[in-house]
Amino acid sequence: MRVGYAGLMRSLSTFAVAAVLGGRLLGAEITGVVIDESSGEPVRGAVVTLEESGRSVVTGADGSYVIPDVPPGPYHLSVRVLGFQSRSLHVLVPASGSLRVDLVLRADPIEVDAVVVRSRVPIRGLDVDGRDLDPTRRVSSAAIRNDPFLAEPDVIEALIGGSVSGSPESGGGLHVRGGDGDELGFLLDGIPVFSPYHSGVRSGAWNADAVSGVELRTDPTLPVDALSGAVLVSTIDPGDRLRSGGHLSTSQIGLTMNGPLAGGAGYVLSGQAGYPGLIRPPDEPSYLNGSDHDLLVKLALPLGGGDLRLLAFDNRNEVRASSRPSEIGDTPLEPGEPNVYAWRGRSLGLVWNGGARGGLTPSIRAWRAGQETSFRWNGAESGTLRVASDRVQHGLRASVQWKGLERAVVVGLLTTWDDAAYAVAADSTDQGIAGEADEKALFASYAESIGERIELSASLRASRGDGGSRLLPHVGIRARIAETVSVFAEYSRTAQTVQSLRNAESVVGRIFPPELYAGGHGTSIPVAVAHHLALGIVALPRAGMRVELEAYARSLEDLAMLDPEDGQPFASATIRPGSGSVQGGAAGLSIGSARYAVTGSAGMERVELRAGGERWTPGYAASRTARLGAIAFPTATLSIRVGWTGQFGRRGSDAIGLLEWESCNLLDMGCEFAGSPEELGELGARKLPAYNRLDVSVRKHWHFVLGRREGSVEAFATGTNLLGRANVLTYVVDPASGASAPLEMRPRAPLAIGLGWRF
DSSP states (O other), X not given: OOOOHHHHHHHHHHHHHHHHTTTOOOOEXXXXXXXXXXXXXXXXXXXXXETTTTEEEEOXXXXXXXXXXXXXXXXXXXXXXXXBOOEEEEEEEOSSSEEEOOEEEOBOOOOOOOOOXXXXXXXXXXXXXXXXXXXXXXXXXXXXXXXXXXXXXXXXXXXXXXXXXXXXXXXXXXXXXTOOGGGEEEXXXXXXXXXXXXXXXXXXXXXXXXXXXXXXXOOTTSSOOXXXXXXXXXXXXXXXXXXXXXXXXXXXXXXXXXXXXXXXOEEEEEEEEEOTTTTOOTXXXXXXXXXXXXXXXXEEEEETTEEEEEEXXXXXXXXXXXXXXXXXXXXXXXXXXXXXXXXXXXXXEEEEEOOOBTTEEEEEEEEEEEEEEEEEEEETTTEEEEEEEEEEEEEEEEEEEEEOSSEEEEEEEEEEEEEEEEEEEOSSOEEEEEEEEEEEEEEEEEEEEETTTEEEEEEEEEEEETTEEEEEEEEEEEEEEETTEEEEEEEEEEEESEEEOBOTTSHHHHHSOOXXXXXXXXXXXXXXXXXEEEEEEEEOSSTTEEEEEEEEEEEEEEEEEEOTTOOSXXXXXXXXXXXXXXXXXXXXXXXXXXXXXXXXXXXEEEEEEEETTEEEOOTTOOSEXXXXXXXXXXETTEEEEEEEEEEESOEEOOEESOEEEEEEETTTTEEEEEEOOOEEOSTTOEEOOOEEEEEEEEEEEEEEEETTEEXXXXXEEEEOOTTOOOEEEEEEEOXXXXXXXXXXXXXXXXXXXXXXXXX
């Protein structure tokens, strides 16, 4: 055995000291901290080794280490940890005491190929582990991207199915359990947002690359003024390194970036823009023209044992369309003055979620949300009208949560100040509605698990404001009647002070979806109230399969209804109090495996609105709906999607006037909409043909490595309406001849082609 000189001298020194002290061995300890050179933060889990002795220790959470009882002499001290460059240095250990050696490491990330572990294709209903028997509708970002019914990912339209419907290809928002689009509230990371819509090819105003998930809930503790509930959109977290993603297609372009900042802070920056009219034929005034874009900024930073988040969202739209068709039959017409539809929504918010202290977790939200909407309408009979609607809401919500093993309690305070103004101006007349709606509310919620099979929940909002005092309760029960089967029942009472004066029965009001808000103290707008009752069952017959059944009923009171004789796309005459009733049922099915997923839903409902002595079924409410979609992965990077949508038993109201319409598609180079229909026939009197649409989409992605970073590129193409069926929005009556013709929307393939990337 060969012994080095250093080892021999150390052994002799140790032997001599031990002999002098009667055989008792003395030593010192080596201590220190391992630090990240770039951030100055301690490195946890680093292995510090004293090479000659073979002894190793691992650094703790604070990056510190201690090697005790080290005999005196020279040594090599090394440190190794994944993601950093290894380091080794010489140390001379004294006979006693302590030797401090701090080690600074330089980052050296290791890039590895992606490893995909696939249990089943993430699709709505099968994408949230651990909540399979929960009836709450949640959709993850992965399920949004895998939705076979969407030509491109859309955060809002991903919720459609069963008891949630949408107006086919014509905007107008979501209709939850028979409610109109303005009866739904939207929260972005807990901050209210008004009318997050676009018009034309794309609908939702949120970049799917910046969204981690979306949820639909009815809960009076949420800061919304809405009858049907709220859509809760959650954005992605900043992350620990710079990431980016984007898309470019025939309808829009978008970019999202997120990453860390100094001091543990981080950011998310996302924007997207559409370009209606970009490929429109020159000198064709009947084609839509305009622009739209969204911008989202989020900053997150640690504060007070929790985290503080600052959020800003901006949504702008302007669409111009000719007020007169380009021709009648073979007779060309002079172009009229354009109709202009413009709306802008802005939300600023601050959210602080504190750390748990003594079992209590505090939370504070403050916001300012607003929307500005303006129409310039060139009617054949009424002349030029200018319509404006402005709404600004300031709000504050503070709460404290206590959560135990089997129960959770939340109590808090909510206060809002709402200003809403609506005006219609003509050359000789000017009428308007302006009001304020202030609310101060106390709220509380309670949830408890009774044994392993029953879960109870209850919420109450007690408020007082310009609309008087009211109590808004919500109670629910969910019982597991078998290991894989649960039943649920819920009741809630909701209220809405500020309502929309957009005419949902007008074809123009359906295609251009921004709400025209009005209401509050000093106006003729009542406070609408709704009662909801729902019963249902959720079952998991086998792994990767989910079945849902639901029955629901609603009653609505004090709705702000436009005069049934008013045919403008907005209120220009008397506003009447109205009421409504809804009865319906829905079924859903989701089946998934590692290579494919199938999803389907069906719904039946009866919706009746009443005002001014008339009863009618609104145009957004089909008596029967059905959807069936599938997605398959022939390879890990290739997917094929097929989606069929049908609506039956639709009704509508005739439009009187000249109107020219052609759907948004590549072959016709854009979207055509010209005309100003001013009047409606009898509400809901026209039976519309069934809506029937089949789409097929193919997506392929590739992975690449650039430097030490891995990214991916995706290409997609969607062929729409492969059956060639027309979507009849309504019938247009010629005022001269009385003849009627269907107003058809017939998308052609391909509707969308494009690229997406992540890096």
